[in-house]
Amino acid sequence: MVITSRSTINSVFFLILDFISVGCLFIMVGAEFLGMILLIVYVGAVAVLFLFVVMMLNVAEQKQSWFIGKKSTHIPTGLIVSVIILLELLVVVGGWKYKEDLMSSSTLLLSEISNTHQLGLVMYTDYILYFQLAGIVLLLAMIGAILLTFRERVGVKKQSYLNQISRDPSNAVELIEVKSNQGVKLDD
Amino acid sequence: MIEYLEILGQEIYKVIFLVVPILVSVAMIVWLDRRVWGLVQKRKGPNVVGPFGLFQTLADALKYIFKEIIIPASANKVVFILAPIVTMTLALVAWAVVPMSEDLVLANINVGILYLFAISSLGVYGIIMGGWASNSKYPFLGAIRSAAQMVSYEVSIGIIIINVLLCVGSLNLNDIVIAQKELWYVIPLFPMFVIFFISSLAETNRPPFDLPEAEAELVAGYQTEYSGMMYAMFWLGEYANILLMCAMGSILFLGGWLPLMDIYPLNIIPAPIWMILKILFLFLLFALIKAIVPRYRYDQLMRLGWKIFLPFSLIYLVFTASFLFYFDKLPKVNI
Numbered sequence: 041m042v043i044t045s046r047s048t049i050n051s052v053f054f055l056i057l058d059f060i061s062v063g064c065l066f067i068m069v070g071a072e073f074l075g076m077i078l079l080i081v082y083v084g085a086v087a088v089l090f091l092f093v094v095m096m097l098n099v100a101e102q103k104q105s106w107f108i109g110k111k112s113t114h115i116p117t118g119l120i121v122s123v124i125i126l127l128e129l130l131v132v133v134g135g136w137k138y139k140e141d142l143m144s145s146s147t148l149l150l151s152e153i154s155n156t157h158q159l160g161l162v163m164y165t166d167y168i169l170y171f172q173l174a175g176i177v178l179l180l181a182m183i184g185a186i187l188l189t190f191r192e193r194v195g196v197k198k199q200s201y202l203n204q205i206s207r208d209p210s211n212a213v214e215l216i217e218v219k220s221n222q223g224v225k226l227d228d
Numbered sequence: 229m230i231e232y233l234e235i236l237g238q239e240i241y242k243v244i245f246l247v248v249p250i251l252v253s254v255a256m257i258v259w260l261d262r263r264v265w266g267l268v269q270k271r272k273g274p275n276v277v278g279p280f281g282l283f284q285t286l287a288d289a290l291k292y293i294f295k296e297i298i299i300p301a302s303a304n305k306v307v308f309i310l311a312p313i314v315t316m317t318l319a320l321v322a323w324a325v326v327p328m329s330e331d332l333v334l335a336n337i338n339v340g341i342l343y344l345f346a347i348s349s350l351g352v353y354g355i356i357m358g359g360w361a362s363n364s365k366y367p368f369l370g371a372i373r374s375a376a377q378m379v380s381y382e383v384s385i386g387i388i389i390i391n392v393l394l395c396v397g398s399l400n401l402n403d404i405v406i407a408q409k410e411l412w413y414v415i416p417l418f419p420m421f422v423i424f425f426i427s428s429l430a431e432t433n434r435p436p437f438d439l440p441e442a443e444a445e446l447v448a449g450y451q452t453e454y455s456g457m458m459y460a461m462f463w464l465g466e467y468a469n470i471l472l473m474c475a476m477g478s479i480l481f482l483g484g485w486l487p488l489m490d491i492y493p494l495n496i497i498p499a500p501i502w503m504i505l506k507i508l509f510l511f512l513l514f515a516l517i518k519a520i521v522p523r524y525r526y527d528q529l530m531r532l533g534w535k536i537f538l539p540f541s542l543i544y545l546v547f548t549a550s551f552l553f554y555f556d557k558l559p560k561v562n563i
Binding site for chain 1: 356
């Protein structure tokens with residue numbers, strides 16, 4: 041539904057539905073921490089930004105549909121990618137058998153601890169280096185995004201909070217005695 | 229099959245016994261809100277329908293039900309109708325994990341606090357969908373404002389929750405409450421409590437952060453095009469969310485269903501009543517702030533969220549962690 045629906049907004053909504061169902065799958069497998077984090081990060085933050093961008097750009101409805109017999113360049117590329125992913129999946133699922141004895145020997149012993157604790161124990165001890173590296177990659181991406189969009193413009197009016205707060209009546213308001221029929225001349 | 233139906237029946241029975249009290253308490257809380265608001269401004273507030281005007285909200289709800297629902301011609305109909313339903317459902321669904329006493333809870337799940345956080349972060353969808361589907365300018369501006377606001381304040385709420393979790397060592401809501409038996413977290417983590425309270429004001433779009441529906445600028449924000457029952461559902465969802473935030477605050481900081489002190493006359497009062505009293509106390513603060521404080525400007529709101537609350541709660545997180553580590557008070561994980 042994400043790729044077949046014509047309006048971009050609808051496909052974003054279906055994408056959100058996808059994220060939610062992936063979260064539900066995680067919870068059903070027993071990884072409730074991962075499922076919840078997926079909900080918070082993807083559905084709560086990332087998908088909101090998607091929706092934002094799509095709504096702001098006001099993308100017109102796609103003229104090209106998959107089911108109308110027009111020429112489309114997306115189908116071959118999509119097919120190649122999906123075949124590659126299918127092959128990879130087959131390799132992974134096929135390779136699963138070899139790890140079974142490894143699974144039963146070390147991982148299952150820990151299963152009495154809740155999986156949040158388990159995750160923390162592994163993440164912050166054995167894999168601390170990779171964890172920190174992932175963090176640095178994310179930080180770099182963030183800095184890069186800011187650097188790409190940041191440009192200094194001249195002549196923009198900005199509010200300075202310090203000035204706004206530190207104003208006081210004695211130098212902001214002036215009481216002027218106005219004589220009748222003469223008016224006031226302000227020098228500014 | 230019959231067994232399955234029986235289980236289903238029991239569950240539905242439980243759910244109804246959760247949802248109906250919440251809806252009734254939302255009605256009462258709206259009355260209380262308007263009453264407090266009136267008293268602060270030296271008015272009387274709603275006092276005509278029923279004793280002390282208690283049935284005012286019910287009368288309002290009846291009025292909304294009998295009003296015609298108008299759907300704008302240029303609106304996206306499906307999303308337009310879906311938006312209030314999403315808001316309301318999410319507001320009610322979150323209550324499943326809120327413990328009213330040690331065993332008076334619908335689902336005592338392991339990651340309760342994360343569930344609450346996830347559901348409250350989903351709440352933004354109802355607003356965005358409503359604003360976009362109306363296909364008009366004011367609702368869209370309101371929706372954009374509120375989405376940015378809710379996403380920004382969620383970040384600091386998340387870090388505050390981590391602060392509490394460091395002291396507890398568990399994500400289970402009941403464990404969080406029980407860990408406060410000696411000392412409520414409002415005392416050691418007082419700055420966090422203040423920030424949590426202000427962030428939850430922003431998260432639920434309450435004054436002084438009610439910019440999404442600032443009536444002077446945006447008519448009524450994302451609700452402008454809604455009428456009748458659909459508007460009432462938005463409104464119910466909003467108040468149910470406010471109650472939920474109060475419940476979250478009382479669980480995280482005010483010791484949930486624990487009595488004030490574990491001494492004789494106080495600990496015979498049953499736990500749910502303590503929980504309700506704490507929620508009411510926090511809600512009273514919400515209502516008073518609505519009456520007292522003027523509305524923030526939008527850039528000030530963003531600055532407060534990102535440049536003040538976020539760094540401060542991060543620094544406090546480091547402080548809490550190092551304090552717990554230095555004095556060897558970190559919660560023990562039973563391995």
